[in-house]
Amino acid sequence: MNIPQTSFPRVVIVGGGFAGLAVAKGLENQKLQVVLIDKHNYHTFQPLLYQVATGGLEPDSIAFPLRKRFNDVENFFFRLAEVQGIDADKNTIETSIGCLEYDKLIIATGSTTNFFGSESIKANAMEMKSVPQALNIRSLVLENFEEALLESNLEKRLALMNFVIVGGGPTGVELAGALAEMKKGILPKDYPDLDIRQMKIHLIQGSDRLLQGMSEKASKKSEDFLRELGVDIWKNLRVLNYDGTTVTTSGEEAFEAQTVIWAAGVQGDAVPGLAEESLVERANRFKVNEFSKIEGYEHVYAIGDVACMKTKGYDHGHPMMAQPAIQQGKLLAKNIIAELKGKKRKAFVYNDKGSMATIGRNKAVVDLPKWKFQGVFAWFVWMFVHLFSLIGFRNKVIVFMNWVYNYVRFDRETRLIIRPYKKKNKYSFDKEHA
Amino acid sequence: MNIPQTSFPRVVIVGGGFAGLAVAKGLENQKLQVVLIDKHNYHTFQPLLYQVATGGLEPDSIAFPLRKRFNDVENFFFRLAEVQGIDADKNTIETSIGCLEYDKLIIATGSTTNFFGSESIKANAMEMKSVPQALNIRSLVLENFEEALLESNLEKRLALMNFVIVGGGPTGVELAGALAEMKKGILPKDYPDLDIRQMKIHLIQGSDRLLQGMSEKASKKSEDFLRELGVDIWKNLRVLNYDGTTVTTSGEEAFEAQTVIWAAGVQGDAVPGLAEESLVERANRFKVNEFSKIEGYEHVYAIGDVACMKTKGYDHGHPMMAQPAIQQGKLLAKNIIAELKGKKRKAFVYNDKGSMATIGRNKAVVDLPKWKFQGVFAWFVWMFVHLFSLIGFRNKVIVFMNWVYNYVRFDRETRLIIRPYKKKNKYSFDKEHA
Numbered sequence: 001m002n003i004p005q006t007s008f009p010r011v012v013i014v015g016g017g018f019a020g021l022a023v024a025k026g027l028e029n030q031k032l033q034v035v036l037i038d039k040h041n042y043h044t045f046q047p048l049l050y051q052v053a054t055g056g057l058e059p060d061s062i063a064f065p066l067r068k069r070f071n072d073v074e075n076f077f078f079r080l081a082e083v084q085g086i087d088a089d090k091n092t093i094e095t096s097i098g099c100l101e102y103d104k105l106i107i108a109t110g111s112t113t114n115f116f117g118s119e120s121i122k123a124n125a126m127e128m129k130s131v132p133q134a135l136n137i138r139s140l141v142l143e144n145f146e147e148a149l150l151e152s153n154l155e156k157r158l159a160l161m162n163f164v165i166v167g168g169g170p171t172g173v174e175l176a177g178a179l180a181e182m183k184k185g186i187l188p189k190d191y192p193d194l195d196i197r198q199m200k201i202h203l204i205q206g207s208d209r210l211l212q213g214m215s216e217k218a219s220k221k222s223e224d225f226l227r228e229l230g231v232d233i234w235k236n237l238r239v240l241n242y243d244g245t246t247v248t249t250s251g252e253e254a255f256e257a258q259t260v261i262w263a264a265g266v267q268g269d270a271v272p273g274l275a276e277e278s279l280v281e282r283a284n285r286f287k288v289n290e291f292s293k294i295e296g297y298e299h300v301y302a303i304g305d306v307a308c309m310k311t312k313g314y315d316h317g318h319p320m321m322a323q324p325a326i327q328q329g330k331l332l333a334k335n336i337i338a339e340l341k342g343k344k345r346k347a348f349v350y351n352d353k354g355s356m357a358t359i360g361r362n363k364a365v366v367d368l369p370k371w372k373f374q375g376v377f378a379w380f381v382w383m384f385v386h387l388f389s390l391i392g393f394r395n396k397v398i399v400f401m402n403w404v405y406n407y408v409r410f411d412r413e414t415r416l417i418i419r420p421y422k423k424k425n426k427y428s429f430d431k432e433h434a
Numbered sequence: 435m436n437i438p439q440t441s442f443p444r445v446v447i448v449g450g451g452f453a454g455l456a457v458a459k460g461l462e463n464q465k466l467q468v469v470l471i472d473k474h475n476y477h478t479f480q481p482l483l484y485q486v487a488t489g490g491l492e493p494d495s496i497a498f499p500l501r502k503r504f505n506d507v508e509n510f511f512f513r514l515a516e517v518q519g520i521d522a523d524k525n526t527i528e529t530s531i532g533c534l535e536y537d538k539l540i541i542a543t544g545s546t547t548n549f550f551g552s553e554s555i556k557a558n559a560m561e562m563k564s565v566p567q568a569l570n571i572r573s574l575v576l577e578n579f580e581e582a583l584l585e586s587n588l589e590k591r592l593a594l595m596n597f598v599i600v601g602g603g604p605t606g607v608e609l610a611g612a613l614a615e616m617k618k619g620i621l622p623k624d625y626p627d628l629d630i631r632q633m634k635i636h637l638i639q640g641s642d643r644l645l646q647g648m649s650e651k652a653s654k655k656s657e658d659f660l661r662e663l664g665v666d667i668w669k670n671l672r673v674l675n676y677d678g679t680t681v682t683t684s685g686e687e688a689f690e691a692q693t694v695i696w697a698a699g700v701q702g703d704a705v706p707g708l709a710e711e712s713l714v715e716r717a718n719r720f721k722v723n724e725f726s727k728i729e730g731y732e733h734v735y736a737i738g739d740v741a742c743m744k745t746k747g748y749d750h751g752h753p754m755m756a757q758p759a760i761q762q763g764k765l766l767a768k769n770i771i772a773e774l775k776g777k778k779r780k781a782f783v784y785n786d787k788g789s790m791a792t793i794g795r796n797k798a799v800v801d802l803p804k805w806k807f808q809g810v811f812a813w814f815v816w817m818f819v820h821l822f823s824l825i826g827f828r829n830k831v832i833v834f835m836n837w838v839y840n841y842v843r844f845d846r847e848t849r850l851i852i853r854p855y856k857k858k859n860k861y862s863f864d865k866e867h868a
Binding site (some may be wrong): 001002004017040041042058059060061063065067068071077079080096098131132135140146149150152189190191193225392393394397398401402404409411414415416417418419 | 435436437466474475476492493494495497499501502505506511513514531565566569576580584586623624625632657762826828829831832835836841843847848849850851852853
């Protein structure tokens with residue numbers, strides 16, 4: 001892998017998401033060699049992927065080149081590679097570009113979509129965990145409308161204009177809201193010869209409320225907002241199968257739809273090679289102690305979505321979101337430095353800063369620890385927090401300009417089919433290489 | 435194709451480039467039905483493709499959704515389709531989504547890369563005529579550096595860092611300059627463990643000067659600028675073959691390079707179906723009279739790159755650039771309206787407004803009819819003209835912000851590998867569907 005051997009201990013970080021980036025930043029300019037490995041050469045700001053999928057933002061605005069972030073950092077190495085396995089006995093990892101020894105290994109590989117074992121849903125539904133996947137959704141939505149224009153059979157046309165989103169968490173809610181706004185403001189203008197009223201957006205949630213991680217009030221209000229925008233909400237309904245044509249459910253309802261977006265669950269994207277006992281079975285997350293160390297291993301850590309750390313009040317680990325990932329990454333960096341200097345390490349305590357979701361123009365819900373609010377002000381808070389969290393000055397400015405433009409003009413202008421999805425799918429190519 | 439029959443005559447325009455867009459705009463809100471057909475759902479601002487290829491701009495900033503441009507236009511229809519053939523006897527065209535009758539047909543399909551019959555160069559070299567192709571170049575350049583990092587064999591490493599650009603027209607010159615600026619400002623920071631001095635940019639031109647369409651002074655100055663930036667210029671040298679490894683030439687030189695960008699020629703992208711005599715043989719452009727009517731046909735017109743119109747001083751047709759395309763499109767629209775109203779048509783006279791090319795930061799050459807200048811002021815003029823010509827307010831703002839940022843920070847930040855080129859190429863997929 002062509003990384004020099006030095007007298008400094010080598011910390012290998014796998015994954016440049018929120019967790020990996022936080023720990024890498026924290027370890028800057030220490031007496032350590034840091035190697036960051038990711039299969040993309042960029043960090044993805046996942047909370048805004050739904051805006052890329054619905055034409056509100058350009059992909060480059062929510063991603064940041066990983067090399068650039070560490071341009072001036074000494075003893076830092078980035079490698080574009082996929083990690084295939086860990087050999088903890090030999091302290092090495094196997095990657096697509098060769099083998100690498102580590103002194104400390106930090107797994108921050110995040111999560112993947114969880115299809116709960118359904119091969120059929122996996123093959124036919126869309127996911128939205130990466131930039132290419134978000135672009136695929138954007139292409140598919142627009143390609144469906146181009147096709148609907150030409151379709152004289154009513155049933156087939158309705159299926160093309162039927163969008164089923166499975167999962168009422170933040171991703172599902174935000175995507176449903178954004179699609180509903182496209183339906184309202186953009187599609188009738190772009191497709192004047194289609195009856196856009198025939199477009200349906202179904203949001204299906206297994207339990208009895210949306211945004212289950214948030215307050216009852218946030219759930220209630222987000223439902224109101226979505227209904228106002230014309231989204232059909234189905235609660236206490238589970239999707240059993242999707243064969244590319246029909247969505248079957250645990251209830252009486254079945255949906256004929258060409259597009260199903262699966263946002264119903266994630267699981268850890270664990271790297272193979274460690275003992276089975278180190279994994280939480282179905283969640284596929286590594287069991288770690290409050291110092292992020294994986295159970296049974298001396299020098300292997302896991303942070304972020306792929307880690308399941310049980311602390312007080314979090315019996316099933318912390319929520320798989322940006323905040324715990326960032327906090328775990330930061331603390332792990334501090335603890336590694338403390339160890340180097342012979343100081344005491346600190347145990348992790350999750351500081352829940354609250355959570356928020358946006359449904360549409362002037363419509364958001366915010367739960368802070370001591371204050372919960374909804375509506376226009378919540379929407380501004382949501383925007384401010386997300387702008388502030390984006391990496392890179394250029395990204396902040398470009399996203400801000402786009403948002404101002406979209407707000408003033410009621411528009412979402414980046415609706416180009418740059419990755420034709422339907423054509424490509426014939427080669428069953430994109431799913432693999434996204 | 436599901437387009438209503440009305441009492442208005444139907445004008446079908448094939449291609450939404452500069453020419454097609456100009457004629458479609460000119461025909462707005464007349465007693466005509468206008469159908470615009472393009473294989474992309476967006477217009478591409480080709481003069482800035484090289485900035486997408488070198489990480490300076492995001493693809494969505496230089497493209498514009500075609501439907502949006504005509505949102506408020508009556509009797510206008512857009513269809514996303516590929517036109518496969520013309521049957522001029524029946525006044526119909528055959529497309530990927532069915533057959534369509536026309537009263538008038540306007541072919542504005544532009545141009546494609548001309549490999550002068552070399553299958554081997556076509557298979558192995560990169561082109562830059564579309565957004566996906568520009569993104570492919572961006573990915574390949576970055577993927578090469580990631581690979582070079584790992585390559586211990588010096589020869590192979592040099593081949594990965596060797597960039598051969600064939601063709602010293604505006605595309606070749608601008609791309610060479612932009613790559614040279616990446617070499618200077620960005621790559622040494624991103625790849626500190628590579629010796630970036632080993633990177634070579636070769637610009638190969640068949641004739642004795644670059645920018646042959648411009649003044650001698652512009653040619654001379656652009657060569658000076660490129661040399662200053664470290665580009666190796668080869669004049670009077672023709673490329674004979676490229677097998678994916680070695681570029682062989684008409685001279686003694688051969689180049690070992692993993693990347694060859696072919697900007698050495700274009701030819702008309704003529705739609706099949708018309709008589710062979712209506713085409714200029716090797717150029718593949720339709721012979722048209724000064725009213726843009728194709729020789730031998732009553733209701734079929736061609737404008738822009740795909741048309742070869744001989745007027746005074748232009749024995750081989752007008753240059754294949756934006757200006758003639760726009761002017762021909764505008765005049766054709768006026769002439770069609772004049773005909774409708776029983777007024778007299780005007781013959782086309784090309785108004786050469788001049789031409790320009792940018793080589794890099796503060797380095798451009800501008801030839802106006804009465805004034806030729808180079809350097810910083812030329813560079814500002816170049817930027818102003820291109821900003822002004824971009825379609826869409828949002829695009830103008832976003833491109834402007836990016837340029838200010840890149841200028842102040844000496845940076846080009848959108849360097850994400852979103853379409854991994856090398857991986858995909860295995861499926862020989864991208865070349866076909868770009």
